[in-house]
Amino acid sequence: MTTLSTSLPGGSWTMGDLVLTRFGFGVMQLAGPGVMGPPADRDGALAVLREAVDLGITHIDTSGAYGPKVTNELIREALHPYPGQLHIGTKVGATRDAAGGWPVARRPADVRRQVQDDLDTLGLEVLDLVYLRLGDASGPQPGSLAEPFETLVELQRQGLVRHLGVSNATAEQVAEARSIAPVVAVQNVYNLAHRTDDELIDDLAAAGIAYVPFFPLGGFSPLQSAALSAVADRTGSSPMSVALAWLLQRSPNVLLIPGTSSVAHLRENVAGAGLQLSDDDLAELDRIGR
DSSP states (O other): OOEEOOSSTTOEEEETTEEEESBOEEOGGGSSGGGBSOOSOHHHHHHHHHHHHHTTOOEEEOOTTTBTTHHHHHHHHHHOSOOTTOEEEEEESBOOOTTSOOOBOOSHHHHHHHHHHHHHHHTOSSEEEEEEEOSBTTBOOOSOOHHHHHHHHHHHHTTSEEEEEEESOOHHHHHHHHHHSOOOEEEEEOBTTBOTTHHHHHHHHHHTOEEEEEOTTOSOOHHHHHHHHHHHHHHTSOHHHHHHHHHHHHOTTBOBOOOOSOHHHHHHHHHHHTOOOOHHHHHHHHGGGO
């Protein structure tokens, strides 16, 4: 692992042969309501993607299940042919149904189809990073990931995938994946109020593996929200800025993928994540999740 400097908050993280800005962009919010169908403002969605690249972001997170395929279509329309420094991570292991559900799709044939669909929709010959999405909409669930993960390893050997990750995973599943093949990133729910993965983050940092939290400002109780707002007020910033800055300062292997459908909000998130929290701020924030 090597941490490099960049104008974006947090610098960069080297992941094998990829250099990703620690401040990335997650595209889920660019799909329609319930992450189904097209966005209400297609031109606005394309503008956000182009602004992300203009700001220097080299790490975009997506999934063929968003829309489905909608966000990948937007990425291709906005950014193809892709800049050489831009890297796209995607997720397989779930699909969508007509009711907007996220049915599991982790049989070998499902995994192969989703990888090929992502290649075709994004207009790529190889995917930089593919996460195996585990669990369900309620969170991680126990169980072996061997069969679908070994399918991804096979696709990696075929040259269709560069690097592998796991998402919505338990610590035991992360360990199982690492026993099968190198894992470069783990993507789970984590924020100030939900600290289940504290030990996992530290273990991954020691191994040079990235941790990519999602829902950076989700699920706070009123008391926790009040504590976050107090720090935000004291620092003259927003709760989201404080939450993003705390994540970047939590550990050097934490990479952010906050999403938005607004160019102005994207710029605010980038600026806010550069907030430097004091030791007193960090101590007060750490108490939220304890």
